[in-house]
Structures are given as structure tokens and as C-alpha cells.
Amino acid sequence: MEDVFEFLFGASGRISRAKYWRSNLLFTVAGLMAAVILASFALTIWGFVEIGCLRGTAGSNTYGPDPLLRARHAG
Numbered sequence: 001m002e003d004v005f006e007f008l009f010g011a012s013g014r015i016s017r018a019k020y021w022r023s024n025l026l027f028t029v030a031g032l033m034a035a036v037i038l039a040s041f042a043l044t045i046w047g048f049v050e051i052g053c054l055r056g057t058a059g060s061n062t063y064g065p066d067p068l069l070r071a072r073h074a075g
Contacts, residue, residue: 006012007023059066 007015007019055068057066059069
């Protein structure tokens with residue numbers, strides 16, 4: 001762990017081209033993985049709100065009568 005910390009934050013001079021590209025590739029892959037994870041959480045939240053919280057079409061549609069309309073008339 002000290003080696004990684006020294007590589008990222010140390011002031012020991014220049015690094016080779018191989019180390020530069022390896023770290024660049026590592027940070028790019030880590031960033032892409034973080035973006036995918038964050039996007040999937042955002043899509044999950046959006047799906048929950050869209051399906052579970054928002055009201056659907058009022059009245060009958062191709063899938064049948066409005067269940068909320070029946071509940072209002074029964075109660």
C-alpha cells in the first residue's frame with residue numbers, strides 16, 4: 001500500500017512511460033466501473049419511482065379498468 005501511495009503522491013522524480021500508461025489505464029478502468037455502478041443505481045432509483053410511486057393512466061386502458069376507480073366507488 002505504501003508503494004501505491006508513494007507512486008501517486010510521492011515526489012521521487014520522473015516515471016517511465018510504462019508506469020504512466022499502466023496507471024492511466026488503471027484509472028480509466030476504475031472510472032468506467034464507477035460510472036457503470038452509479039448509472040445502475042440511478043436507473044434503479046428511476047425505475048422504482050416510475051413503477052412504484054407515480055400514478056398511471058387514469059381510466060381504463062388496454063389492460064383493464066382503473067383499479068383505483070373501483071376502490072373509490074367501493075369505499
